[in-house]
Amino acid sequence: MRLMPIALFLPYLANTGGWFLAEFGRQPWLVYNLQTLEEGVSTVVPASSIVISLVGLVLIYTLLMIADIYLLAAGARKSPELLGAPEGKEGSLWT
Amino acid sequence: MDLNILWFILVGVLFIGFFFLEGFDYGVGMLTPFAGKTDGERRVVINSIGPFWDGNEVWLITAGGAVFAAFPHWYATLFSGFYLALFVILLALIARGVSFEFRSKVASPAWRKLWDWVICVSSFLPALLWGVAVSNFITGVPIDANMEYAGTFFTLLTPFTLLGGVVTFLLFLYHGAAFLSLKIGDEAILERVGRIGRVSGVVLVPVTVAWVVFAFLTTGLKSSPVALAAVAVAAVALVLSVVLAWTKHWGVSFIASAVTIAFVTVTVFAAMFPNVMISSLNPEWSLTIYNASSSPYTLKIMTIVALCLVPIVLIYQIMNFVIFKKRVTQDKLEY
Numbered sequence: 479m480r481l482m483p484i485a486l487f488l489p490y491l492a493n494t495g496g497w498f499l500a501e502f503g504r505q506p507w508l509v510y511n512l513q514t515l516e517e518g519v520s521t522v523v524p525a526s527s528i529v530i531s532l533v534g535l536v537l538i539y540t541l542l543m544i545a546d547i548y549l550l551a552a553g554a555r556k557s558p559e560l561l562g563a564p565e566g567k568e569g570s571l572w573t
Numbered sequence: 574m575d576l577n578i579l580w581f582i583l584v585g586v587l588f589i590g591f592f593f594l595e596g597f598d599y600g601v602g603m604l605t606p607f608a609g610k611t612d613g614e615r616r617v618v619i620n621s622i623g624p625f626w627d628g629n630e631v632w633l634i635t636a637g638g639a640v641f642a643a644f645p646h647w648y649a650t651l652f653s654g655f656y657l658a659l660f661v662i663l664l665a666l667i668a669r670g671v672s673f674e675f676r677s678k679v680a681s682p683a684w685r686k687l688w689d690w691v692i693c694v695s696s697f698l699p700a701l702l703w704g705v706a707v708s709n710f711i712t713g714v715p716i717d718a719n720m721e722y723a724g725t726f727f728t729l730l731t732p733f734t735l736l737g738g739v740v741t742f743l744l745f746l747y748h749g750a751a752f753l754s755l756k757i758g759d760e761a762i763l764e765r766v767g768r769i770g771r772v773s774g775v776v777l778v779p780v781t782v783a784w785v786v787f788a789f790l791t792t793g794l795k796s797s798p799v800a801l802a803a804v805a806v807a808a809v810a811l812v813l814s815v816v817l818a819w820t821k822h823w824g825v826s827f828i829a830s831a832v833t834i835a836f837v838t839v840t841v842f843a844a845m846f847p848n849v850m851i852s853s854l855n856p857e858w859s860l861t862i863y864n865a866s867s868s869p870y871t872l873k874i875m876t877i878v879a880l881c882l883v884p885i886v887l888i889y890q891i892m893n894f895v896i897f898k899k900r901v902t903q904d905k906l907e908y
Binding site: 520524535538542 | 653722
């Protein structure tokens, strides 16, 4: 049982690992046997726009991850009785 | 009627559905901090769109998907050309989606206030930018001989397109106020949204007239009889809606504002037909429903699939509105 909290991270590891496998495994193809990564690069969107969007996405997802971890930790600390509380009290989804 | 025209109309219908439905929930989002003064009141305002907003957003995804599958060149040119503008909309929609959920998870007033303002700003940005985007649809943007966008982000921002942004911002704000007037059972909130609705309606009329006159003088609007007829219907519906808002007939007023949104969208689509992306450099370089479309075989399969699935989507969305038709109050938050 003491090992169980570690298992929390395993699905994320498996999920991320799967994506790494899919994305790196098919290099240099973007669409397997049809289009390479270099052929797929946009000729219209400037590199600066790509940088802006990449930084923007990394930022917003980092913020969301921090907020998520905070909320999950706060939720985990609550006693089980509170989670089943009647509506309007703590534990209700819409208050 | 060939399938290219059918799919152009269908994309238009999906955008009408999106602007009509998401229009009021952008409006409600923008109104959240102003319509509700206490935490409980704001919860009522948010819950009025609680069961609907994510379903409404699906119309945009469907519209985007339909453009991608039926007119891939339109999709490619649009999404590459409007890259940063669409990115800002995307960021706003990400922030908006989580703020509805995050808001209630912590009881601290500062936390809730933060997310209320995130809801407001992330509803305002797309409401404004959609007007900028559709205005660019009818003025045309620099597109070269290879169907590629040759401008920058700032090429999209002209006085006309920014005015279009103000039109959709005010229109959605007004539409949202009309929706709240029908969905809320709390007198203090009704009082506030009623006032905002009436005032924004009065401001909306001259701004819309200015945009239409501008469009008439500078775009292809005047040469399309369908667009002219549609803009006339939209104008009558808008004036009627505002008059009905002042006499507090919110039900009919809301229907009239929905008609306004629908026919403004028809105007935009009719004004650009048969083009889907007008080139401001050379009319011959414009993307049309023929040179930008998929193969006839693809369109045929898509038509069969759409005929089977769209009625089901319509049925469950209508069921959703019927099930959650009651007004929301602080005592009855969860239906």
